[in-house]
Amino acid sequence: MNKLTAFNLTPDEFDKIRKLIHKKAGISMSDAKRSLVAGRLRKRLVALDLDSYEAYYQYLKKDQTGEMQRFIDLLTTNETWFFREERHFEYLTEFLQQQPKAKSLNIWSAASSSGEETYSIAMTMAETMGVTSPWNILGTDISSRILDRAKKGIYMKSKIKGLSSPMKRKYMLNGVREFEDYLAVVPELRKKIKFQPFNLITSPLPTVKFDIIFCRNVLIYFNQQHKKEVIHRLASCLKVGGYFFPGHSESLHGLYDELKAVAPSIYQKTKRSS
Numbered sequence: 001m002n003k004l005t006a007f008n009l010t011p012d013e014f015d016k017i018r019k020l021i022h023k024k025a026g027i028s029m030s031d032a033k034r035s036l037v038a039g040r041l042r043k044r045l046v047a048l049d050l051d052s053y054e055a056y057y058q059y060l061k062k063d064q065t066g067e068m069q070r071f072i073d074l075l076t077t078n079e080t081w082f083f084r085e086e087r088h089f090e091y092l093t094e095f096l097q098q099q100p101k102a103k104s105l106n107i108w109s110a111a112s113s114s115g116e117e118t119y120s121i122a123m124t125m126a127e128t129m130g131v132t133s134p135w136n137i138l139g140t141d142i143s144s145r146i147l148d149r150a151k152k153g154i155y156m157k158s159k160i161k162g163l164s165s166p167m168k169r170k171y172m173l174n175g176v177r178e179f180e181d182y183l184a185v186v187p188e189l190r191k192k193i194k195f196q197p198f199n200l201i202t203s204p205l206p207t208v209k210f211d212i213i214f215c216r217n218v219l220i221y222f223n224q225q226h227k228k229e230v231i232h233r234l235a236s237c238l239k240v241g242g243y244f245f246p247g248h249s250e251s252l253h254g255l256y257d258e259l260k261a262v263a264p265s266i267y268q269k270t271k272r273s274s
């Protein structure tokens, strides 16, 4: 048998690993995820020349080599695309059209993954407010590997999903020579965004208050308690009257009374956080 297929993740080992990812990232994993976890971590066992998942777990617990970050990178799901859940961007456009151009606006894309969501927000801002107006976006994610991709803002043409031709022409540059299969986000938009690591469960909150927070398609990985904590934490960073956008399958029902539903999967903060 080839070494790559020889490892068996026992229920015991899986249990330890899922407790660890839950502790580090808040991600809850059901029994059904055992083979997915085994598959994603197998290459680390090979790279580190370890002979079992137990040995990998012990190695991780020492965490002397940045392995914990690699572990988190491997166990997070980063699927995303441009203008995902389009209705959010239509709502954002309608809201922005009512704002004075000179109004300073802070937006947070709080699980930005590889940046498609963040750049979609930036394109929407540029379309409605202009690129030079005083708006800024913070893009954050727990995965450092995925944030590196977000910072670069370079996407393979064949893998770009959701971005219309007019938007591509306006906000993306065609790669040349070895980059001819890629498009890069224009520097004017990239300048408006700061990407940085942030763990929704444990990182200290930013001191700035936001007008809009996107936190989409990540709450589904958390248990009820963590969902509640994350929503409270993020809501405390919203200005009164500010908007919170979770993913369309992530209801906040019963989790936080001070966020009032104003449209499907769009909430507005009604009171100062206590």
Ligand SMILES: C[S@@+](CC[C@H](N)C(=O)[O-])C[C@H]1O[C@@H](n2cnc3c(N)ncnc32)[C@H](O)[C@@H]1O
Binding pocket: 024, 025, 026, 027, 076, 077, 078, 079, 080, 081, 084, 110, 111, 112, 113, 114, 117, 140, 141, 142, 143, 146, 198, 199, 200, 201, 215, 216, 217, 218, 221, 247
């Ligand atoms: C499925 S992607 C969603 C991307 C984008 N928001 C969207 O809706 O298309 C989920 C992202 O959440 C990030 N994530 C998972 N747990 C996290 C945590 N505890 N703190 C911050 N980000 C986390 C993952 O790294 C991943 O990039």
